[in-house]
Amino acid sequence: MNRNELKDLRAKNLKQWFLNKTIPQKEKSYISQLISGKASFGEKSARRLESDYGMPPFYLDKSNIDDSSKIDNVYDNDNKNNNYVIEVLNITASAGHGFLNNDIIEVIKCIEYDNDQAKTLFNGMPSSNLKVINVSGDSMQGTFECGDAIYIDITVNQFQSDGIYVFTFGNGLYVKRLQMIKNKLVVLSDNKQYRDWEITTDEFDQLYIHGKVMLSQSMMLRKHG
Numbered sequence: 001m002n003r004n005e006l007k008d009l010r011a012k013n014l015k016q017w018f019l020n021k022t023i024p025q026k027e028k029s030y031i032s033q034l035i036s037g038k039a040s041f042g043e044k045s046a047r048r049l050e051s052d053y054g055m056p057p058f059y060l061d062k063s064n065i066d067d068s069s070k071i072d073n074v075y076d077n078d079n080k081n082n083n084y085v086i087e088v089l090n091i092t093a094s095a096g097h098g099f100l101n102n103d104i105i106e107v108i109k110c111i112e113y114d115n116d117q118a119k120t121l122f123n124g125m126p127s128s129n130l131k132v133i134n135v136s137g138d139s140m141q142g143t144f145e146c147g148d149a150i151y152i153d154i155t156v157n158q159f160q161s162d163g164i165y166v167f168t169f170g171n172g173l174y175v176k177r178l179q180m181i182k183n184k185l186v187v188l189s190d191n192k193q194y195r196d197w198e199i200t201t202d203e204f205d206q207l208y209i210h211g212k213v214m215l216s217q218s219m220m221l222r223k224h225g
Contacts, residue, residue, distance in 0.1 A: 083113060133150060
């Protein structure tokens, strides 16, 4: 999908999202320009709108949205036991040189915990604040292995403190350790075979933080006979 196609897709999905909703007065003009194609519709704008208006992560980049009722059904967990349910997304974040699959972003399954277990694991955080994705690559080896599941707090959309974040920079989606040194963000790999790199202040407009990694779960299979 090229840049113009992605812009058109985002405009279509934004229009679909607000089909049965009221657009806030302060953003009516801006959203109208995005929908009509008169305004630039880049990565940062898309992710900001998703965050501000409660859309699922990468909703605007989905290519299989037909109508709002179908969307509501996809993201409405039928949780009859009232347990703690976290959605697993079909996004792979690179722990290497960047990987981004924006064509279809959807919930592929849900992980369910009983409430007592969830309280211990997630410190009372609402399940809607968390998403699970998988790691690809080996640059965070020692902390994550390729295929591991990581639990992301998607309410963290800016750098808060040193830690491991999932973020888009340029055309890549990364899971890396971020550290602020003076006015630069240093991107660190736990696998020392990878060199550190920097994001400078004049490159911050290419950066969007999707969330902070809170927990990980190993997906490695080991043979024992």
